[in-house]
Amino acid sequence: MTSDEVRVLVVDDNDDDAVLIGHSLARAGLPVRLTRAETTEQVTASLAQHRVDVVICDYNLPGVRAVDVLAQVREHDADLPFVLVSGQVGEETAADLMRAGARDFVLKDRLTRLAPAVQRELHESAERRRHRRIEEQLRQAERLDSLGQLAGGIAHDFNNILAVIAGYATMLTEELGPGHASHADALAIEQAAARGSGLTRQLLIFSGLEPSRPELLDLNVVATDMQRVLNRTLGEDIELTTMLSLNLPRITIDRSKLEQVIMNAALNARAAMPSGGRLTLSTELIRETGQVCLSIVDNGCGMPPEVAARAFEPFFTTKGRGRGTGLGLATAYGVVSDAGGSITLDSRPDEGTTLRICLPPAEIAAPASTLVKRPAAPSGRVLVVEDEDGVRDIVCRILRRAGYEVHAAADPAEALRLVREDHLHMDVLVTDVIMPGMSGTQLAAELRRARPALPVLFMSGYTSGSAPGGEELPADAPLLHKPFQAENLLNALHAVLA
Ligand SMILES: Nc1ncnc2c1ncn2[C@@H]1O[C@H](COP(=O)(O)OP(=O)(O)OP(=O)(O)O)[C@@H](O)[C@H]1O
Ligand SMILES: [Mg+2]
Known part of the structure; x- marks a missing residue:
């Protein structure tokens, strides 16, 4: 099966008609592969079993209403092209079906129209999917932005409170001295406050409120340095590979934050490969956008879509209480967007995960944030x-x-x-x-x-x-x-x- 093969589900009770439909598509040069269904159960089964690119449905099916098939198809996939074929159909019924979401309608004695109709539907549904994806990305970014503002606000106030706790705890520890019975208690308060500050610092990074010290960097140098660190950290059962594209434009980003992002990603990868696996760091230049990208790829357990959709949220973790804070990827998101870049996840259960960080080349990098993250000033x-x-x-x-x-x-x-x-x-x-x-x-x-x-x-x-x-x-x-x-x-x- 090739990827440009068009998988067509024909819902028709008549063998001859199904063959005709197949012929008319093949004659127009469409690399089709047909599956046929005669009942709604068979439609359900086909949609569940394999990819379907377009549904062609006969209007006059005994015992099956085309509107029901359409509803079924829409429930499975709102964008899946659906073309209705019929011997005769009243104009009103046709209009009803179109209103219900059938996208095109071809008469059986005009089957030459079928191939162009299918082609147009395929094209349009690809466009619709693309738009949906862009909108989804925008929504996700907006959601994370507002979460960041909320988290940043809390972290800021919290940090002040923690500073007070830590300050008094330190005074107490010193005053009591090591001989005192409560010395260890005061020390414990001090340490807990320090851990709290570590967490709020991550929250501040996520929300873009932590000041950055951006410098001009060669991503390959950072990746190579991190390879050494990771080799020590990850242990022997993880095979670490680095693939570098040479001559990358330089980027502007806070080095220690970028290293922390890579470290967070590598630790996630290790957690996803409890019995070992492969971890690859690779760099490349994306010609179309001019951006410089670092991909961190593992072949671990991967994520189901509902986990992937929330992975960048602060405090979202599947690792259980006390084991994960859920701030790793949230921090990574904050660091990368603060530097004017983007970070995306591609993950499937059992197939591993790719985390991709794309950064603008230094020449056009957004000015690094100072204390408060703000969209670029109105600029034209x-x-x-x-x-x-x-x-x-x-x-x-x-x-x-x-x-x-x-x-x-x-x-x-x-x-x-x-x-x-x-x-x-x-x-x-x-x-x-x-x-x-x-x-x-x-x-x-x-x-x-x-x-x-x-x-x-x-x-x-x-x-x-x-x-x-x-x-x-x-x-x-x-x-x-x-x-x-x-x-x-x-x-x-x-x-x-x-
Ligand atoms: N490489 C990966 N493979 C599989 N799942 C991942 C991977 N990276 C992240 N995840 C999922 O995303 C969740 C959030 O990751 P994130 O790094 O933000 O937090 P965490 O790892 O749970 O906690 P922390 O990083 O604070 O220790 C993880 O709990 C895990 O379910
Ligand atoms: Mg993590």
Whole structure:
């Protein structure tokens, strides 16, 4: 089974029809693999047993209502393409089904329409999934941000209280002297206060309130140094490998904090491999974003999705009371986002875990925080041109949240109208490349006739330099590949404006 194979579930009681459907898709060049179901039970079984990329359902099934199949499919996966095929169907019923979430509808005597319909559905559902993922990442970041503010506030007050406790305990210890019966008690108070300070310090790091001492670093040097430390710490049954990409741009980050992040990750990996395993540290440069990444990969027990979803929360731990504080990854998150980078987890039960830390190269690194973390100050007026509503909304939200003044246009024509008729004066243009009517490159050229120095950031869904339709971007044009994370967008915009 190859990954570009399209797995089609045909819900049809008629053998001939199912064969016809298969033929019409294969003739259009789609590498399909068909599974057939005739009952809702079989549909359930198919969806549970293997990947399904698209469901093609007959409308006139004896004893099965297409709406029920649709509901079943939607419950399994809200984005799974569903195409209805039918001999005859009243217009009203068709409209009802579309309203209920069927995305397309093909008549059996027009099966040539089926392949294009399936292709379009596949494309659109991939887009929907991408949007959902970006939104999910944004939500996660917002949730962690507000948790950070809360934790930071508590930690700050707590630290003051702990300082008082520790101070009096130290005075007591000294006054009582080693001979006194209560000397050990006072010492115990002192030690507990110190442990408390250690915890609050982690909370302060997580919330970005702990001051940083950023320095220019070569990630490879840090990784190599840590390899030595880890070799000693992790023990013999963990095989440690380092894979370095040479000539990485340098990064700006607090070295001791970065080392602590790597140490936390390695300790997590060891805990996930109680009977030994492999741990790999690797570095690389991500060409598209210019970011420098460190991946920490283990082949341990991995995490179920509900654990992975909460792993960065402070105090979330599966290790039980007294064994884990649940601050390891929360701290890592704070350190990395404070340095203008991003941290992501990829984990599956029994398949191990990859923790990936991406940091901006020093040239465009966000200024390191001083005492209080704050989004970059409002730094200009941005015009966002993007025809996909979902992407446009997300981009605008990310930019507004970062303090930019944002204006949006759904296509180049609207953008030109905003500039020419409403006299919008922008500091930078952020535009999609492929749009109806006029491409982003043409739009940029058009606007640059009046303002040759207008900074432009292009966004594209295609990974190669050239987009379909022969539209070539200049090789040095700043280009952001979709899907991107909030940090990528902000860093790229920052770089374009600099
Ligand atoms: N490499 C990993 N493999 C499997 N699960 C992991 C891994 N890293 C983290 N986890 C899961 O995420 C949870 C949170 O991790 P985190 O490092 O924040 O806290 P902790 O390890 O439980 O406690 P602490 O780091 O304070 O000792 C862990 O309890 C564990 O369930
Ligand atoms: Mg940990």
